[in-house]
Amino acid sequence: MNSPELKAFIRKHSALFWYIPDDKKEDLSPEVLVEFILNYGDIQAVKELISILGINSVAKAFFDSINLSERRKGNFNELTLNFFTIFFSRYAQGNTDAKTE
Numbered sequence: 001m002n003s004p005e006l007k008a009f010i011r012k013h014s015a016l017f018w019y020i021p022d023d024k025k026e027d028l029s030p031e032v033l034v035e036f037i038l039n040y041g042d043i044q045a046v047k048e049l050i051s052i053l054g055i056n057s058v059a060k061a062f063f064d065s066i067n068l069s070e071r072r073k074g075n076f077n078e079l080t081l082n083f084f085t086i087f088f089s090r091y092a093q094g095n096t097d098a099k100t101e
Contacts, residue, residue, distance in 0.1 A: 002026060005052055006033075016040050034061040039080050059092035 066073040
């Protein structure tokens with residue numbers, strides 16, 4: 001269950017999740033939320049997401065997603081994937097398993 005603060009964040013950026021029914025948006029998983037905000041959000045949205053979830057949680061969701069399968073890794077724009085792999089490897093504590101084969 002997402003926190004009220006995270007639900008408000010999702011509502012604020014609901015246009016990014018256009019294909020998800022409105023009644024399901026507030027229940028987005030961290031992996032889906034991170035994928036869409038990093039790929040399609042602006043820098044302010046990324047900062048706000050990190051502020052709400054914490055950099056380590058966002059990094060964990062990112063690395064869990066890209067390490068799950070090539071298909072999930074392919075959901076990220078190539079530049080986004082490269083930038084956030086470097087960013088989270090440098091700034092997240094423990095680097096949350098930064099391997100990306």
